[in-house]
Amino acid sequence: MMKINSGQEALLDRGGRPTLRELLAHLVFSPVNGVLRLGDTRMVLQRTSFLSHLREEIVRNYGREDAFVLLMRLGFQAGVEDSRFVQASWPNLDPGDAFTAGTRLHTVSGVTRVETIHNDFDFKKGKFSGEFLWHESAEASEHRKHYGDATEPVCWSLVGYASGYATHSLGKLIVYKEIECKAMGHKHCRVVGKPAEVWSEDDPTVQLFRRQIMPRYLSEEIRARPPQASPRPIPKDAAARLEAIVVEPVRVQLERIATSSLPALISGPVGSGKSIAASYLAKLAAPGTKSLDFVPGHGLTREKLLALLAPSTSRSGMRKVVVVQNPEVLDAGVQALLENHLRTAPDMSRHAPLLIMLTESSPAAFSADSRLRPALRCILMTAQIVMQPLSLRRSDIPEIARSIAENIASRMHVPFRELSPGATRLLSDLPLRENLVCLESILTKAMLEASPLQQIEAASIEKAWTELRVDTTTPDITEPLKVAALLALDAEGFGIERLNEMLYALAMERAAGNVARAAQLLGLTRPQLAYRLHATKGPI
Structure with missing residues (x-):
């Protein structure tokens, strides 16, 4: 028997479609067969105390953090499935009505009664802002009944449900937060929902949703949807995703170089992703490239270099890729040969070998390295990519x-x-x-x-x-510094001011122009470095 108080009949038809009455029409109970269905989905009736005891057992066995993630994730998935149910059952429904149906499904399920404070959304632009009151939340009521007042909001699965329903409906991650909870003694539970980017991607709750609560298959589904899809979709394959993340800061530069015939110089400290960037560049400039052969500069002979630079003779016509590590240690004769090739090669088209150089030297150090022929150094630095440390x-x-x-x-x-x-x-x-x-x-x-x-x-x-006993101590650079200092003292016109200017410039380069980071590298405060830079080069 469905119990409706006097005067509440009209509420069954209130609001957009599907109304409460239409939702209830999809609820079928066959007690003889022991089956309860909402549409084509099997449902069950159970005591709310079951959920309360289940929550207690999960917290006791796995800890609060794991329990929070698990219940939030289960709620999120339930919200996604209900959103799919509405879209499948009413395929021509207005998107706004399909979205607000979530509040009525929440009510039909018996877990809470939803009151809308405000609910603003624009499906075309992917904008959303919502605030709701939850009356008689099952999670909050059961917690208070069995354990008394809580010290934090406890409607974990309900928050997950709201986030999952909204996320699937809008095609982008929507994160709800419970800012008041009846279990804490408030009059009712109050939740606020916003897109992840509005909360900020650095927000701990947003990060938690992205990594542990939003199911990964749904994450890919959301990314694939227009118009909210990222202009640079994140690949499904982990290796491809790692490559995409590592090269993103220099992606545009790599793409420009790939369409040219210029040799590329990729610099950066150990493990900064130079090889990954080289692989990405090779795949752009020479489609079909599966793996690269890295040739160390030390010991590279003229004969080997000539063979590497020779045009490809393969039937596939695939462009050859040559990757040389640490070009600054190349033999003088090999440098001369390479310089001559780059300056006079008759065919510098896309059919010529793609030359990629990798070095651990910073741009400033590479530019000042006396082991390199000046002309060769200029040619190699024309198309330079700098990979930043982590x-x-x-x-x-x-x-x-x-x-x-x-x-x-x-x-x-x-x-x-x-x-x-x-x-x-x-x-x-x-x-x-x-x-x-x-x-x-x-x-x-x-x-x-x-x-x-x-x-x-x-x-x-x-x-x-x-x-792993990772060495975090600063390496001893006393001897190299002594050598550099002696050379500077022997050079005419080199004084302490020039040395300071070089240190400031190197720090700014390493920090990618960020004054605060550069100051940290030098052991200065930001105002101190800003003042010194102003004194040497003018206003920052």
């Missing part, structure tokens, strides 16, 4: 680490395990001097030792970091 890309480390972890899991033939928020924060703070190399070693060791059924926690990362 210390200057800390906001990218969580995504980079996740992609590396997926690659490791694939190689080890083990299930992929998510990194906890604490683990990603720790990785982002570690001084990874060897950059990607160091990051991969830490993740591999942590994955080998972590429980196969749990996410990788910060403790596993810290343990791996400690056991």
Whole structure:
């Protein structure tokens, strides 16, 4: 029997479609067969205390953080499935009505009664802002009934449901937050929903949704949808995704070089992604390239270089790619041959070999390296790409680490395990001097030792970091500095002012023009460095 108080009959037809009455028409109960369905979906009736006890057991066995993620994720998935149910059952429904149907489904399910404070959305632009009151939330009521007042909002699965329904409806991640909760003694529960980018991608809750709550297959589905799809869709394959993230800061430069006949010089410290950038460039300039052969500059002979620079004779006509590591150590004779080739080669078209040079020297150090022939140095620096160390890309480390972890899991033939928020924060703070190399070693060791059924926690990362005995000490550069200082003292017109100017310039270059980061590298405050830069070059 459906109980409706006097005067509430009209409420069944209130609002957009599907109304409460239309939703109830899809609810079929066959007690003889023991089946309850909403449309084609099997449902069950159960005591709300079951959910309360289930929550308690999960918290007791797995901890608060894992319980929070699990219940939020289950709620998110339920919201997605209800959104799909509405779209499938009423295919010609106005998108706005399909979206607001979520509030009525919440009510029909018996988990809460929703009151809209405001609900503004624009499907074409992907904009959304909503605030709602939840009356008689089952999660909040059960928690207070069994455990008394809570110290934090407890409607985890309901928040997940609202986020999942809105995310599927709008085609982009919508994150709800519970700002008041009846379990805490408030009159009702109050939630606010906004797109992830409005909350800020650095928001801990947004990061949690992206990495652990939003199902990965839905993540790909959302990314594929116009018009909210990213202009640079993130690849599904972990290796391709890692490549995309690593090269993104220099992607446009690489694409420009790929359409030219210029030799490319990719510089950066160990593990900064030079090889990944070279591979990306090779695939653009020479489609079909599957792997690269890296030729060390030390020991490269004239005969070997001539063979490398010879036009391809393969029947496929695929453009040859030549990657030389550390060109500054090339033999003088080999440098002369290379310079002559680059200056006089009759065919510098896309059919000529693509030449890529990799160096660990900074642009300033490469430019000042006396081992290089001046003309060759100028030619190689024409199309230069600078890969930044991870210390200057800390906001990218969580995504980079996740992609590396997926690659490791694939190689080890083990299930992929998510990194906890604490683990990603720790990785982002570690001084990874060897950059990607160091990051991969830490993740591999942590994955080998972590429980196969749990996410990788910060403790596993810290343990791996400690056991690997990663050297965080500053290398002894006294002797090289002494040599450089003696050469400077012997040079005419070189004084302390010139030395300081060079240090400021190098720090600014390493920090990609960020004054605060450059000041940190020099052991100065930002105002101190800004003042000194102003004194030497004018206003910043």
